[in-house]
Amino acid sequence: MTTSQESSVTxxxxxxxxxxxxxxxxxxxxxxxxxxxxxxxxxxxxxIRSVNHRYGEVSVKLPRVFLPLETELRRxxxxxxxxxxxxxxxxxxxxxxxxxxxxxxxxxxxxYYDAFVGIRQALGMAEPVSLGLIAAQRDVLVSQETTTxxxxxxxDLYAVLDSALExxxxxxxxxGEALAxxxxxxxxxxxxxxxxxxxxxxxxxxxxxxxxRERISRLLGETPLDETRFAQETxxxxxxxxxxxxxxxLQSHFRQFSATLAMAEPVGRKLDFLLQEMNREVNTIGSKAxxxxxxxxxxxxxxxxxKVREQVQNIE
Numbered sequence: 449m450t451t452s453q454e455s456s457v458t459x460x461x462x463x464x465x466x467x468x469x470x471x472x473x474x475x476x477x478x479x480x481x482x483x484x485x486x487x488x489x490x491x492x493x494x495x496i497r498s499v500n501h502r503y504g505e506v507s508v509k510l511p512r513v514f515l516p517l518e519t520e521l522r523r524x525x526x527x528x529x530x531x532x533x534x535x536x537x538x539x540x541x542x543x544x545x546x547x548x549x550x551x552x553x554x555x556x557x558x559x560y561y562d563a564f565v566g567i568r569q570a571l572g573m574a575e576p577v578s579l580g581l582i583a584a585q586r587d588v589l590v591s592q593e594t595t596t597x598x599x600x601x602x603x604d605l606y607a608v609l610d611s612a613l614e615x616x617x618x619x620x621x622x623x624g625e626a627l628a629x630x631x632x633x634x635x636x637x638x639x640x641x642x643x644x645x646x647x648x649x650x651x652x653x654x655x656x657x658x659x660x661r662e663r664i665s666r667l668l669g670e671t672p673l674d675e676t677r678f679a680q681e682t683x684x685x686x687x688x689x690x691x692x693x694x695x696x697x698l699q700s701h702f703r704q705f706s707a708t709l710a711m712a713e714p715v716g717r718k719l720d721f722l723l724q725e726m727n728r729e730v731n732t733i734g735s736k737a738x739x740x741x742x743x744x745x746x747x748x749x750x751x752x753x754x755k756v757r758e759q760v761q762n763i764e
Contacts, residue, residue: 474709475764476623477501477532477716481616483608489597490542492604494612496525498620500762501533510538517602521609528613530714531764538605550589557588620764627759628709634759638726638752639702645733645745646695652739653689657682691733698729716763723757 477500484493506525508518525534564577583589660682701722708718730753734746 473621474624474628475617475714476620476627476762477764478623478762479616479619481612481614481619483611483615485604485608487601487604489601490540492601492608493539494605494608495537495539496534496612496616498529498532498534498616501531504529504531504534506534506536508536508538510536511540513540513598513601514538514605516598517605520602521605524606524609525613528617529764531716536609553588553590556585557582560585560588624763627763631709631756631759634752634756635702635705638749638756639699641745641749641752642695642698642702645691645737645742645749648739648741648745649689649691649695649737652737652742653685656685656689656738660685689736689738691736694729694733694736698726698733701726701729714764716760719760719763720757723753723760727753 477498479496479498481496482493484491486492504526506522506529508521508525510518510521514521521536521538525536560582561577564581567573568575568577705719705722705726708715708722711718727750730746730749734743737743737746
């Protein structure tokens with residue numbers, strides 16, 4: 449992702465920041481993809497759903513015949529999707545007439561029969577042990593799936609998986625574009641608010657200085673004001689109210705945020721960290737400024753930061 453970024457220096461020394469023009473496509477963590485194909489053995493389909501998650505978590509549900517391939521499936525998915533809760537559903541429907549008769553596991557069936565007879569006798573039950581009860585037990589009837597062609601089936605499965613992943617990624621990228629546009633707009637809004645704070649800061653200091661002079665004059669009455677002592681006090685007050693460093697760091701965070709959006713890799717966690725740093729600077733500005741207008745701007749900034757944070761939670 450490349451950015452086109454311009455900066456100019458304002459009268460208060462802060463760099464004005466413009467939202468980047470990006471070519472890299474941001475990816476959301478929410479999406480859905482499906483692909484299917486018909487093979488000589490039957491119809492194979494793969495569905496993938498992904499939602500927000502702090503880490504990468506993959507759940508795979510597939511027919512028994514594909515169990516030996518599960519590790520490779522997970523690896524392929526993890527290579528493509530770095531974050532999100534990802535649910536994968538693999539279905540395989542054999543063609544009519546291709547299914548083989550199930551194999552009966554007689555030793556297991558007899559073991560179940562003996563166990564049920566023992567339970568019946570222990571409980572004094574008259575009801576006989578039925579064939580249906582035994583047949584319903586796990587692994588008594590084993591489907592005769594062809595295992596000698598697993599390599600060929602695996603090739604088909606991986607191809608369908610890739611198609612489903614492409615479909616999912618297309619949806620995630622489409623939503624990511626919408627997120628990027630909204631975030632860029634809010635970043636521009638926050639930049640404007642910070643500029644208003646910067647413009648207001650010296651006015652706030654001057655206003656507090658004047659109010660301090662008026663209060664002291666009222667208290668002193670006819671007693672002359674010690675200008676030297678007053679200058680010292682106002683200097684201390686101005687230092688306490690100085691938010692220049694916080695404003696500079698906040699502008700720096702904005703630039704880092706835009707640069708991070710431009711990275712051709714998953715950036716959700718980095719963006720979340722930068723938002724925490726921005727919020728810390730905004731809180732400090734609010735506590736130091738001691739000015740009603742700046743306090744209002746800080747509230748607006750925090751509201752925008754929260755909206756951006758909500759959007760970032762869905763970025764891979």
